[in-house]
Amino acid sequence: MSRERHIVVVGAGLGGPLMALLLARRGFAVTLLERRADPRGGVAQAGRSINLALCARGIRPLERAGVFADVEPLLMPMRARRVHPRSGPGSVHPYGQRPGEINYSVGRAALNRVLVSAAERAGVMLRFEHRCLGLEPESRAVQCIEARSGRAFELDCETVIAADGAGSAVRASLAAAGACTVCAAPLDHDYKEMTLPALGGTHALEPDVLHVWPRGGFMLIALPNSDGTFTLTLFLPRTGEPSFAALADAVALRAFFGAQFPDLEPYQAALIEDLRHNPQGQLGTVYVRGWHLEGRALLLGDAAHAIVPFHGQGMNAAFEDCAVLDTLLERGGEWAAVYAEFERLRRPSAAAIARMALENYAEMRASVREADFQRCQRLGFELERRFPERFIPRYSMVMFHPEISYREAQRRGAIQAAIIGQLDSARTADGGIDYTLAERLVHERLPVPIGRDPDARTG
Ligand SMILES: Cc1cc2nc3c(=O)[nH]c(=O)nc-3n(C[C@H](O)[C@H](O)[C@H](O)COP(=O)(O)OP(=O)(O)OC[C@H]3O[C@@H](n4cnc5c(N)ncnc54)[C@H](O)[C@@H]3O)c2cc1C
Structure with a gap:
């Protein structure tokens, strides 16, 4: 493939396939590189942000790309938050008051499959099980390795768009070339996910709200899935009292669950099993200055601005990045100018949502009650x-x-x-x-x- 009009997008998570799709619709030849296997052929990873809150901000870019009709059937509307106190009936707080002001729960794996398929239909060349090792800044070549054969090779292209997530390999190349500075601020709270099973095929809790158990220093939330289950996420300090470290065995977990979430008593056994076996995920904010290397490479989504998930905005912001970049491409100009304008427009907003997401954690775990x-x-x-x-x-x-x-x-x-x-x-x-x-x-x-x-x- 000739270098001209060939773009490599790294990362087929959420932002990558959407950006690849938009670029293909603009007539570019696009290769989408992803280190994992094709999500359409396998089983999703257990306990890793199984579902996400999608809002109007993320829907608009999906509409722009013509893919929202495929996503819509996956959505579970959430019109409000239900607060579960330690005792008593709790209360429901609407998210908004104008018509249509609701959020949607969507399964990450299903959304990922839809986006990847839409990109493929638009002509994007998909290369799964291909890990990007970084960028050769001078030649613009993307260095990759094919997982199955172990074959290392270079892909030549006009420019590279990196949507390879919070630990971006392309960002590391930009940093090595002196084009960007990176500051990672880990949160001292981790998370673990659990599945609340369906009861006779239906949801065990009200299905059209986000459930939250705010407990001051920590919280539990539940988002509905379309198969009648809920995904519960416990956000808790890593160490101290209470913490994941202090809840090391089933006895401690049972005592903790019984005291903090008595209304989940009937489901306790299944939830504790999940807590014992599912991975403990880390959270944090990544502040990046310098999102591009002239016209040769650009970071977007978590690669440019990973944030904590408490405003439900990381994916929505990644989708919005795609729409903003697409708008700039529509206006035309050299890659270097487009990328510089993208960072000028987006970095202040990324800083703002990073801050608001941290503030929302304090609000959700404490003030909402x-x-x-x-x-x-x-x-x-x-x-x-x-x-x-x-x-x-x-x-x-x-x-x-x-x-x-x-x-x-x-x-x-x-x-x-x-x-x-x-x-x-x-x-x-x-x-x-x-x-x-x-x-x-x-x-x-x-x-x-x-x-x-x-x-x-x-x-
Ligand atoms: C617990 C939790 C809950 C969340 N809830 C929400 C929510 O409710 N709403 C919301 O909007 N956001 C939420 N988020 C944030 C959201 O998951 C991210 O912001 C979003 O996934 C970012 O999309 P992305 O495409 O930038 O990166 P990712 O989705 O992380 O995709 C990156 C992709 O790049 C691939 N990759 C990485 N390195 C390489 C490499 N070297 N070579 C090739 N491929 C590579 C990865 O395998 C992955 O597929 C949540 C996050 C967490 C952790």
């Missing part, structure tokens, strides 16, 4: 109803308003939090809100209506 949080959330919705052009709760901006960049969601969100704090502390004796003050604060502090500032758009 607190009366203050719930009162302020209700006030946020009321302000959105009264001033819909200027005030949208931060969570809604991130999940349901892909036209607003993450950076803008963070900026407006900070102003809104201050407005809510001021109004909440000025409540009347019977808990009423001064809406004249609210109107003044919203207009003074959020003078530009949402969508009017071109710099605040996603790209």
Whole structure:
């Protein structure tokens, strides 16, 4: 294959196949390299983020690529969070209030298969069981090794797009060439996944919500699967009390589960089995400066900006990267200029969602059960109803308003939090809100209506 118009995309996880598909639709010859075996022929890896929350921000790029119709049948709608306290009935908190403001649970393996098949149909050359070893910066060649034969070879191309995840090999080559700096910030909490079996073929818990058991220093969540099961994820400190290290045997696990999650008592045996045998995953944020090597290579998705999963945004952000890059390619220009513009547009937003994802962990594991949080959330919705052009709760901006960049969601969100704090502390004796003050604060502090500032758009 000649180098001209040939692009190598590294990584057939979530962002890679979508980007490969978009590039193929633009007429490029695309090779997609993946170190794993073809997901359509095998069994998914156990206990590794089995399902994910997909939101409007991630759906829009799938629509752009013409693949959403294939993804839609895989989706399980989640309209709210159900909070499970240690005792008592718990409560349900809607994610949003406008029509269609819901998130979707989707199985990673099924989504991956759909994206890979769509890329193949669009003409992408798939090379599974091919590990990328890195990039030869001068020649632009991608160095690979074929797993079965052990044969090492080089692939020549016009440019390389690296969607090879948080531990990106291409990023290591860029760093070695002095093109990027990488700072990894591991979280001191790990995660383990469990499967809550279906009861007589149906879901054992309400199927159309995300379940959360917030416990202050840690939390358990459950997302529904379309086969009637739930995937539960326990996020817990690595060491200390309580921690994964302290829950080393079945006795300790049973005592912990019984005390913390009494409503899961009927399923305890199966869940503890999973906890004992499933892998313990690590989480963290990777901050990268320098996402490209002139026009020769570009990082996207987790390779450029891995984040913790607590806002359910890593995949959504990776998909959004693909759509932004596709828009820039549509406008035209040299690779180097396109890549520089991509980083200019995306890096501030990546930093914003990295921060908001960390903040959301504190919110999910603690505040969602607190009366203050719930009162302020209700006030946020009321302000959105009264001033819909200027005030949208931060969570809604991130999940349901892909036209607003993450950076803008963070900026407006900070102003809104201050407005809510001021109004909440000025409540009347019977808990009423001064809406004249609210109107003044919203207009003074959020003078530009949402969508009017071109710099605040996603790209
Ligand atoms: C527990 C957990 C829960 C999550 N929940 C959510 C959620 O609810 N919503 C959400 O939006 N995001 C979520 N995420 C984040 C999401 O999984 C990632 O952000 C997303 O997968 C990133 O996509 P990507 O294509 O950049 O990387 P990946 O999906 O990681 O894909 C990288 C691919 O590259 C391949 N690869 C790696 N190295 C090489 C190499 N040297 N050569 C060839 N191939 C290689 C890998 O095998 C893999 O297939 C979660 C993550 C975790 C850990």
